[in-house]
Amino acid sequence: xxxxxxxxxxxxxxxxxxxxxxxxxxxxxxxxxxxxxxxxxxxxxxxxxxxxxxxxxxxxxxxxxxxxxxxxxxxxxxxxxxxxxxxxxxxxxxxxxxxxxxxxxxxxxxxxxxxxxxxxxxxxxxxxxxxxxxxxxxxxxxxxxxxxxxxxxxxxxxxxxxxxxxxxxxxxxxxxxxxxxxxxxxxxxxxxxxxxxxxxxxxxxxxxxxxxxxxxxxxxxxxxxxxxxxxxxxxxxxxxxxxxxxxxxxxxxxxxxxxxxxxxxxxxxxxxxxxxxxxxxxxxxxxxxxxxxxxxxxxxxxxxxxxxxxxxxxxxxxxxxxxxxxxxxxxxxxxxxxxxxxxxxxxxxxxxxxxxxxxxxxxxxxxxxxxxxxxxxxxxxxxxxxxxxxxxxxxxxxxxxxxxxxxxxxxxxxxxxxxxxxxxxxxxxxxxxxxxxxxxxxxxxxxxxxxxxxxxxxxxxxxxxxxxxxxxxxx
Amino acid sequence: xxxxxxxxxxxxxxxxxxxxxxxxxxxxxxxxxxxxxxxxxxxxxxxxxxxxxxxxxxxxxxxxxxxxxxxxxxxxxxxxxxxxxxxxxxxxxxxxxxxxxxxxxxxxxxxxxxxxxxxxxxxxxxxxxxxxxxxxxxxxxxxxxxxxxxxxxxxxxxxxxxxxxxxxxxxxxxxxxxxxxxxxxxxxxxxxxxxxxxxxxxxxxxxxxxxxxxxxxxxxxxxxxxxxxxxxxxxxxxxxxxxxxxxxxxxxxxxxxxxxxxxxxxxxxxxxxxxxxxxxxxxxxxxxxxxxxxxxxxxxxxxxxxxxxxxxxxxxxxxxxxxxxx
Numbered sequence: 001x002x003x004x005x006x007x008x009x010x011x012x013x014x015x016x017x018x019x020x021x022x023x024x025x026x027x028x029x030x031x032x033x034x035x036x037x038x039x040x041x042x043x044x045x046x047x048x049x050x051x052x053x054x055x056x057x058x059x060x061x062x063x064x065x066x067x068x069x070x071x072x073x074x075x076x077x078x079x080x081x082x083x084x085x086x087x088x089x090x091x092x093x094x095x096x097x098x099x100x101x102x103x104x105x106x107x108x109x110x111x112x113x114x115x116x117x118x119x120x121x122x123x124x125x126x127x128x129x130x131x132x133x134x135x136x137x138x139x140x141x142x143x144x145x146x147x148x149x150x151x152x153x154x155x156x157x158x159x160x161x162x163x164x165x166x167x168x169x170x171x172x173x174x175x176x177x178x179x180x181x182x183x184x185x186x187x188x189x190x191x192x193x194x195x196x197x198x199x200x201x202x203x204x205x206x207x208x209x210x211x212x213x214x215x216x217x218x219x220x221x222x223x224x225x226x227x228x229x230x231x232x233x234x235x236x237x238x239x240x241x242x243x244x245x246x247x248x249x250x251x252x253x254x255x256x257x258x259x260x261x262x263x264x265x266x267x268x269x270x271x272x273x274x275x276x277x278x279x280x281x282x283x284x285x286x287x288x289x290x291x292x293x294x295x296x297x298x299x300x301x302x303x304x305x306x307x308x309x310x311x312x313x314x315x316x317x318x319x320x321x322x323x324x325x326x327x328x329x330x331x332x333x334x335x336x337x338x339x340x341x342x343x344x345x346x347x348x349x350x351x352x353x354x355x356x357x358x359x360x361x362x363x364x365x366x367x368x369x370x371x372x373x374x375x376x377x378x379x380x381x382x383x384x385x386x387x388x389x390x391x392x393x394x395x396x397x398x399x400x401x402x403x404x405x406x407x408x409x410x411x412x413x414x415x416x417x418x419x420x421x422x423x424x425x426x427x428x429x430x431x432x433x434x435x436x437x438x439x440x441x442x443x444x445x446x447x448x449x450x451x452x453x454x455x456x457x458x459x460x461x462x463x464x465x466x467x468x469x470x471x472x473x474x475x
Numbered sequence: 476x477x478x479x480x481x482x483x484x485x486x487x488x489x490x491x492x493x494x495x496x497x498x499x500x501x502x503x504x505x506x507x508x509x510x511x512x513x514x515x516x517x518x519x520x521x522x523x524x525x526x527x528x529x530x531x532x533x534x535x536x537x538x539x540x541x542x543x544x545x546x547x548x549x550x551x552x553x554x555x556x557x558x559x560x561x562x563x564x565x566x567x568x569x570x571x572x573x574x575x576x577x578x579x580x581x582x583x584x585x586x587x588x589x590x591x592x593x594x595x596x597x598x599x600x601x602x603x604x605x606x607x608x609x610x611x612x613x614x615x616x617x618x619x620x621x622x623x624x625x626x627x628x629x630x631x632x633x634x635x636x637x638x639x640x641x642x643x644x645x646x647x648x649x650x651x652x653x654x655x656x657x658x659x660x661x662x663x664x665x666x667x668x669x670x671x672x673x674x675x676x677x678x679x680x681x682x683x684x685x686x687x688x689x690x691x692x693x694x695x696x697x698x699x700x701x702x703x704x705x706x707x708x709x710x711x712x713x714x715x716x717x718x719x720x721x722x723x724x725x726x727x728x729x730x731x732x733x734x735x736x737x738x739x740x741x742x743x744x745x746x747x748x749x750x751x752x753x754x755x756x757x758x759x760x761x762x763x764x765x766x767x768x769x770x771x772x773x774x775x776x777x778x779x780x781x782x783x784x785x786x787x788x789x790x791x792x793x794x795x796x797x798x799x800x801x
Contacts, residue, residue: 036529042712045523109735110592110708142631143624150623150645193738220592224526224712226740247591250676252714275621275679 027059034078041255044228047085047262054081079289085258086285091242091267094213100133100177101184102210104170106203106238107218108230109191112246114144116218116272117188118151119280120244123270124184125157126278133182135173136161137206140190148188155277158182166190166202170210187212194233207238214241216269219260221248227256231264240264245283246272257288326419328383332375335368373401374411386412508551510543518554525741525780528713531750535561559781565746566773571755573730573771576701577611577667582660584668584699586653587732588686588722589706591674594734594760596625598706599671600632604765607636611666616656617642618649618689619673629671636765649673649685650692657696668699677721690726702729704757707744709736715744719752730757733771737761741780 031052038048058077095101103120105113117134124130134152136145136159145161152159158180160173170187177185189206192199207215217234219227234240243264245257248271257268268283375383377400382389389397389412398405508514515536522532538561539554548557577583585602587595596619603613615638619625626642633640641656643649653670660668672689675682693700705728707715722728736742736759745756756771 039523039529040713042526042714045520108710108738110594112592115591141628143627146627147622147624154623193735195738220708220710222590222708222711222714222718224710224715224740224744225524226526226710226712226738229739230710247676249678250590250714251678251717252712255712 024060027056030059031056038255038258041253042222042224042227042259043255044225044259044263046228047259050262051081051085051258082258082289083286086261086288087267091269093269094241096213099183100174101130101214102174102187102212103184103214103216104187104189104207104210104212104238105216105218105244106189106234106240107191108193108220109141111191111218111220111223112272113191113218114138114147114151114188116216116244116246116270116280117148117186118155119272119277120216120270121152121157121186122155122277123280124186125155130184131182132157132184132186133173133177133180134159135170135176135185135187137166137169137173137187138190139163139166139169144188144190151277167206167209170206174210185210194230194237200233200237203234204237215239216242216244217260217264217266218244218246219256221245221254221256222250222252223256225259227259228263231260231266235264235266240266242267242269243283244268244270244272248272249274249279254288257283261285328375328378328386328415329380331415331418332372332383335371370401370403370407371411374398374403374408377401386415509549510551510554514551514554515540518558522743525743526712526715527741527743528716528747531565531743531747534750535565535746538565555781559777562746562777562780563774565750566777569749569753569755569773571730571753573755573757573773575730575757577606577609578701579666582657582665582668582699583701584653584657584660584670584693585702585704586670586672586690586693586700586726587704587706588672588726588728589674590676590708590718591622593674593706593708593711594732595619595674595706596628596632596671598704598732598734598758598760598768599629599669600636601760601765601768602669603632603636603638603667605768606667607638608766612664613638613667613669614656614660614663614665615640616653616668616670618652618656618670620645620647620649620652621673625671625673650688653689654692654695657693657699661696661699677718677725683721683725686726703727704730704732705754706732706734707748709733709740709742709744709759710738711744713744713747716747716751719748719754723752723754728754730755732756732758732760732768734760737763737767742776743780745776 034055035048035052038051039045043051055078058081093101093103105117105120107113121132121134124132134148134157136148138144138148139161145159148161149159160169160176162169162172164172166189173187174185187206187210189203190199192203194200215238217231217240219230223230231240231243243257243260243266245254245268248254260266261268268285268288271281271283273279273281374397377397378389382393382397394405394408397403398408401408518539519532519536522535523529527535535558539557542548542557542561543554546557548554575585587599589595599615603615606613613636615629615633617626617629617640619629620643623645626640626645630640630642632638641652641659643652643655649672656668656670659665670689670693672686673682675686677683690700690703703726705719705722707718711718719728719731731745731748731754733742733745733756742759748754749756758768759771759776761767761769
């Protein structure tokens, strides 16, 4: 059984790659598979229908005939349609001509409004230099305001609330912001069911009272078919301007994003991607589409890598890599850079074509420390040319790094594998033919994937996620 | 007691009105029609829209088809009834007991687990209300030390219900709080300890390990841990299965509490969870009120999902949504 949409597409595309041109039957089969995949990802049934219809129409047209590789062509069409559905370009928050800019967050209970309010505030203050006043208008849930206060303290932002009623709090909050000279007001509202007429009306009153520049619907990425009803009802009650997608750090494929986008036409503006206040980023429809397509969140990964990387060093390593001169020093360096991006477990999830068992595997970040110790116990000459490492050198390295000779051997073997994979990577169109091996994973994937990235998505599409077969499954 | 149960049932039925809508629509469409492929497609779509998921949906549709064939049913009219029986039977196949373990004269500990925002704290409050009504003494353990002011939220409920709350430092060890709560409850002969844990995505290895520790700590006092309840939001889609699987694997779930069923969410994921994991749904949350947490009744649930009343079966199809063939 396929667990994720990504796996599903992996399966489809693998089959497609092995064929010549697409026949109408193929198109039908692909459409069927895509339908199942989207349904498994919780995309609304009706949205799926529309999506499939579009893909079919395009795929059976002339475009297919012109392509060199039918599989590539279909991927492209599906991807483009996904991007189009998810929003095409990224949206932006409004800025009031006369401050303060007022933003209201609304949504179901437990969708993550309060957390999103704090995360959005931090992003506005931190990345955009705004001065925010947080307003707690959720007077329903016990201690919701207290939660907001604690979060406000964490990010050093004032929080306003009073025990009156939500509309009054919102109004007073805006006045308070004017008094304090804050540029932006973020109003957290109580969670409500879209069928609760009374509370929906209250929300409408609140937005009438403060005339917000943005009203964002906070949607849990794990939401099922219901996403459509929720989005439609909220859009009816208030003038929504955008969507915030939360809990994207789980294993939900977030089909809800597709559904909500399709039925409301509103841009998904932000994504909550973790437990920490900083784990919040602008939503990238194109990347989400890639993630759904099974190309992983490669683009996000690249961005993260770029931010963490010393550009020059990376360029040098890249060059050496292309020339097949990839050394243990590079390996170590890339591994260190990789660690800067965060725990490996979260990065692996973003990588394309990762076998499911790998994606779900627990990855021991300590393993990296061990590898680092081993490499650091080598002489510069050994790092340049591991082939000189003989038995006595191995024993010395093991002693020096507090590991065992088999562990040193395993690393060297793995490095050799990576080197080979790199070479095959630099030859376009060739796929790594290596079988999976039971070697410790984390360090192995490091340079390989980073190297693969600049070439993607082109490389990923052409060769079919090259190199991945060389990756050993864990557990 | 039977009167109360009955009241609870009618409440489910009432609250599930919204859930019934798609099926009701299906009923309307199936009037005076022979069974053909469109009927099966309709059935399939209806189940998918209820978040039943692909596997469960095809299993149920196959089951209904088989029933129709063996019983020689030709009218589409009869299909909803067949589906109802199919769902009912599918739910009846779950071997486990749906009642909650509560032993007089002995301390019971119920652990509430689930992803963020599923409604654990509110469920704790509702469970406490019910237990107090039944004459039990209750203690809260605020083991959510991560989310800001989570303990305050539980404490506010504690104030309202007159239930004492054992709490620790923010960012403190949830295991220690659970341990203290169990000790305190035993010392004071308290019947029920409700341990409210922090919401965590089931994919976070460290957080799941933390939860496992909480469970272990409670189990240090043998025999007290009687329920590990997975609190699941009814709006959850297919990810609910993944959640249930991980929580069941990591901390051993004894039952599911399906919350927020008072919206239009259909709760179809329950079918998948029961059939694939064998974890029984024990309670459903059908409203905001403290007594809106009622026992899950498979027969009633199936009936409420499938049966449509007449006024609702006349709900017209939303134009432009269903007419596109895939």
